[in-house]
Amino acid sequence: TANDELKAELLEIALDAAHRAGAFLRDGRPEDLGVAATKSSAVDVVTEMDIASEKLITGLLAEARPDDGVLGEEGADIKGSSGVQWVIDPIDGTVNYLYGLPSWAVSIAARKDGETLVGVVHAPMRAETYRAVLGGGAFVGDRPARVRPAPDLGLALVGTGFGYLADRRTRQAEVVGRLIAQVRDIRRGGSAAIDLCDVATGRLDAYYERGLNPWDYAAGDLIAREAGALTGGRPGEPLSPELTVAAPPGLFETLQSRLDELGAWHD
Ligand code: IPD
Ligand code: CA
Ligand code: CA
Ligand code: CA
Numbered sequence: 001t002a003n004d005e006l007k008a009e010l011l012e013i014a015l016d017a018a019h020r021a022g023a024f025l026r027d028g029r030p031e032d033l034g035v036a037a038t039k040s041s042a043v044d045v046v047t048e049m050d051i052a053s054e055k056l057i058t059g060l061l062a063e064a065r066p067d068d069g070v071l072g073e074e075g076a077d078i079k080g081s082s083g084v085q086w087v088i089d090p091i092d093g094t095v096n097y098l099y100g101l102p103s104w105a106v107s108i109a110a111r112k113d114g115e116t117l118v119g120v121v122h123a124p125m126r127a128e129t130y131r132a133v134l135g136g137g138a139f140v141g142d143r144p145a146r147v148r149p150a151p152d153l154g155l156a157l158v159g160t161g162f163g164y165l166a167d168r169r170t171r172q173a174e175v176v177g178r179l180i181a182q183v184r185d186i187r188r189g190g191s192a193a194i195d196l197c198d199v200a201t202g203r204l205d206a207y208y209e210r211g212l213n214p215w216d217y218a219a220g221d222l223i224a225r226e227a228g229a230l231t232g233g234r235p236g237e238p239l240s241p242e243l244t245v246a247a248p249p250g251l252f253e254t255l256q257s258r259l260d261e262l263g264a265w266h267d
Helices: 002-028 048-064 094-099 166-182 192-200 214-226 251-261
Strands: 069-072 084-092 105-112 115-123 128-133 138-140 157-159 185-187 206-209 230-232 244-247
Touching (some): 002 084, 002 105, 002 115, 002 128, 048 069, 048 084, 048 105, 069 214, 084 094, 084 115, 084 214, 115 192, 115 214, 128 214, 138 192, 138 214, 157 192, 166 185, 166 251, 192 206, 192 214, 192 244, 206 251, 214 230, 230 251, 244 251
Antiparallel strands (some): 084 105, 105 115, 115 128, 206 244
């Protein structure tokens, strides 16, 4: 169908842009990379490479599909006229990238009519590319990605993250402080996009975080769902910047209501 053709085209463009940006970031990372600017707080940083990567990706997208909209973390905000909107995070895991830690990724999603059609998360230092097409399953490289069977919450390895605002972090740490005694263990990987892909491939049982932005989760959300995870926000609500939860059925509901009890989205 026409929609299948569109999805295939968008996937090819997303894979190409993610690989080019990934190679640029991996090979071009300056030895003396520093902070170019700060955003919401002193620890919410941007490097010259975040900006250059977004520029590279938006240029490639504009060349391939000039009428599409684009929303990017570092300021890209193009309305477009085709109905397709790209949602991109030019480096997810900037603090890891700044320090030379390997967990960072390029995240590219394409949406239409409020639905994510395609998601690509490329993690150069893992030499892994995660991708999904709506209704077409999720893959890591050429292998199908599949969630791990749901354990009891008490035996779950749970990923999470912290925002950049001090008050918000204190509250997030309180929730983690309670949850840590009720699960197998907690991981803070530093890239929300990779965390969602780790749920998709069974490297984490579950993931949750408060305060993400659409560019953090757009691609990873589709990849996790196509790999068999459920994703959402507060109980009964879709995933949103307020709360992002991803886990296989069974664990998902338990974690969601536990986070509800712990007031994970209250200030
Ligand atoms: C951040 C990462 C991190 C998460 C933060 C995000 P950035 O994105 O995904 O894991 O905890 O909430 O803002 O700033 O590195 O693109
Ligand atoms: Ca991000
Ligand atoms: Ca980013
Ligand atoms: Ca950022």
